[in-house]
Amino acid sequence: xxxxEQSPQSLIILEGKNCTLQCNYTVSPFSNLRWYKQDTGxxxxxxxxxxxxxNTKSNGRYTATLDADTKQSSLHITASQLSxxxxxxxxxxxxGYQKVTFGTGTKLQVIP
Amino acid sequence: xxxxxxxxxRVICKSGxxxxxxxxxxxxxxxxxxxxRQFPKQSLMLMATSNEGSKATYEQGVEKDKFLINxxxxxxxxxxxxSAHPEDSSFYICSAREDxxxxxxxxxxxxxxxxxxxx
Numbered sequence: 001x002x003x004x005e006q007s008p009q010s011l012i013i014l015e016g017k018n019c020t021l022q023c024n025y026t027v028s029p030f031s032n033l034r035w036y037k038q039d040t041g042x043x044x045x046x047x048x049x050x051x052x053x054x055n056t057k058s059n060g061r062y063t064a065t066l067d068a069d070t071k072q073s074s075l076h077i078t079a080s081q082l083s084x085x086x087x088x089x090x091x092x093x094x095x096g097y098q099k100v101t102f103g104t105g106t107k108l109q110v111i112p
Numbered sequence: 113x114x115x116x117x118x119x120x121x122r123v124i125c126k127s128g129x130x131x132x133x134x135x136x137x138x139x140x141x142x143x144x145x146x147x148x149r150q151f152p153k154q155s156l157m158l159m160a161t162s163n164e165g166s167k168a169t170y171e172q173g174v175e176k177d178k179f180l181i182n183x184x185x186x187x188x189x190x191x192x193x194x195s196a197h198p199e200d201s202s203f204y205i206c207s208a209r210e211d212x213x214x215x216x217x218x219x220x221x222x223x224x225x226x227x228x229x230x231x
Contacts, residue, residue, distance in 0.1 A: 036222070043118065043205050043222035044156070089155065100146075100220070102155045 002027040004092050004103035012109045017080055021106045023073040023090030031093040035064050035075045038087045038105070047075070047088075080110045115139060116208045118223025125196055125230055133191045133226045135206030142208035145189040146220070147181065150203040162189040186211075196230040203227055 004025045013019050025033070032051050036044035048057040048064040050073070056065045061084075063076045077084055090103035115138040125131050135145055143164050148156040160170045160181055168181035180192040189208075193200055205225040 034220075041203070041225065041227065043116075043207075043225045046221065100158070102157075104155045 002101045004101045006103040010107040021075045025092045027092040027094045034091045036089045085110045116221045116223045122227045130194045135189045137187045137208040141186040144209045146207045148205045198230045
């Protein structure tokens with residue numbers, strides 16, 4: 001069964017600090033992995049998308065890594081800001097039919 | 113970036129009535145659109161995959177007669193919640209996948225979501 005697990009479930013950090021969110025998946029065959037940011041009551045917004053051959057992808061203060069061998073991905077946020085407070089969702093797509101499996105998300109809270 | 117517009121953002125309806133939610137891709141064509149449901153503090157759950165010009169594919173456990181999906185054009189899909197009940201109250205989100213030759217990188221953009229409250 002395709003699964004995507006994220007950790008931690010929730011995280012509180014001080015403004016300006018860095019943090020790393022984890023995503024482990026068992027989706028097969030692997031097509032791509034995406035990280036989304038979802039503000040409360042809003043639709044998810046794409047941060048990064050990586051295919052099998054890509055190890056790292058940056059988008060401003062967000063840097064995602066992918067290890068296709070261990071089926072792990074991480075999202076690193078540098079110099080966090082209050083506006084980074086949101087849920088971060090890891091989404092993995094499988095095969096030609098583009099079936100997607102969503103992780104349960106990590107709820108990040110950045111405090112002053 | 114590509115924009116997906118979902119309307120309405122909030123709707124309150126009486127039990128037994130029907131509600132239509134629209135999902136539009138504003139600057140790209142989307143042969144495929146997806147409808148999700150999200151309960152508080154939970155992840156998005158795929159309800160159905162909407163394909164332009166053909167019948168939608170529903171996930172197991174989703175009643176197709178209750179959640180009617182119409183994907184009449186390459187930029188518009190609608191979800192109609194028929195005979196709504198309080199337990200249908202939820203956050204409904206659509207996403208549209210950009211038609212792309214390279215399926216590996218086909219991006220899916222999400223709408224803003226619709227908060228449905230059935231009273």
